[in-house]
Amino acid sequence: MEKLKRKLMTFMRGRYGADQLYNALIISGMVLYFLGAMTDLGVLVIVAQLLIFWALFRVYSKQIYKRAEENRKFLKWWQPNQKKLKLFFRRFKEIKVARFRKCPNCKTTLRLPVKRGKKTVKCPTCHQKFESRIIL
Numbered sequence: 001m002e003k004l005k006r007k008l009m010t011f012m013r014g015r016y017g018a019d020q021l022y023n024a025l026i027i028s029g030m031v032l033y034f035l036g037a038m039t040d041l042g043v044l045v046i047v048a049q050l051l052i053f054w055a056l057f058r059v060y061s062k063q064i065y066k067r068a069e070e071n072r073k074f075l076k077w078w079q080p081n082q083k084k085l086k087l088f089f090r091r092f093k094e095i096k097v098a099r100f101r102k103c104p105n106c107k108t109t110l111r112l113p114v115k116r117g118k119k120t121v122k123c124p125t126c127h128q129k130f131e132s133r134i135i136l
């Protein structure tokens with residue numbers, strides 16, 4: 001077991017390894033593969049295999065600078081989307097206790113307690129007052 005570990009370490013020396021883009025490629029690859037298998041859409045399986053192949057290519061790549069640059073670009077695109085995705089799930093999780101509204105003045109997302117009807121809300125960021133109506 002030790003021997004195998006050492007062999008693997010020698011093999012991985014100077015190679016790029018896993019990063020956030022690797023994780024994203026593997027996860028989306030597996031999701032697509034699963035969807036493809038469920039729906040009989042062969043094209044999804046092919047795309048999934050390409051994504052996983054790309055992920056593995058990047059892990060064993062020796063062009064570390066290029067791979068790091070790809071990851072940096074990916075993170076730049078992904079981080080704002082990740083925020084939106086988190087808020088999307090939070091809306092569902094807190095649907096019984098809170099509503100999320102954007103301040104019309106500064107665009108900050110505010111978390112408001114659920115109280116039906118019209119209400120005047122004061123934005124804590126820009127101190128602007130606006131009307132918020134919660135129907136459901």
Ligand SMILES: [Zn+2]
Nearest residue numbers: 103106123126
């Ligand atoms: Zn505001």
